[in-house]
Amino acid sequence: MSWDTIWGLQHGGGNGVNNKPNYLSVMNYLFQIKGLRYLEDDGRFDYSRFDLDDLTESNLNESEGLNGPVASIFYGTRWCCIGGGNSVQNFATVSSIDWNCNSSTESPVSVSINCDASLGTLTSFNDWPNLVYDGGIIGDVSVNNISAPAQLDTVEEMTWEIYQSFCHTKPGDWNGDSKVNLSDLINQVNYVFKGGQKPSPFCRGDDNADYKVNLKDIVYKVNHIFKGGPKPIPRGDCCLL
Ligand SMILES: [Ca+2]
Ligand SMILES: [Ca+2]
């Protein structure tokens, strides 16, 4: 089945607005040539499977990124940076997204992210339930409507290897030794107060999962290590339990 045998979709799914980062479909110019971003790679040619949250360009939350269902967590996205060029974020439904391309995470920000000059509300769209196949009998819903085939490597078929390629780090485990203890706390204090090295991935230092690494995380960790407080919270690729 080629793209042009599909009727009923526009470049924005349900409307004609193009380049929407929350419309993960080959109908979208952002993904038409390179394919969708999935598990840190381009090349997944598929229609959209998710109706994600709207993005209000005048009030974007960079910490939240794209909100999406569990099945969407392996998808990345692209968007247009002000001043030209586009940017990419892996695991975009669970990561923060630097919408205004200034290398810091703030909220709210007001910026056009779909390669036009105006601020608007960008809606998402789930293509599959709305595809109309050219070859059916018009009006015969049972023939015209086709359902989504299984994804090539679906979440249902996810192997431990695939899971680990995404989920490879324990929350709060700064030095990656699979334990959360005093050494991690020392690294954290060094970073927050003495300009020490940034955690990599960043979520390793973000014990309370608020997308910042600061005193609150130190308090959280002290509480966990010395006072039996709750474990650091999984987020992003810091999700090993
Ligand atoms: Ca920013
Ligand atoms: Ca816009």
Ligand SMILES: [Ca+2]
């Ligand atoms: Ca550790």
Ligand SMILES: [Ca+2]
């Ligand atoms: Ca934090």
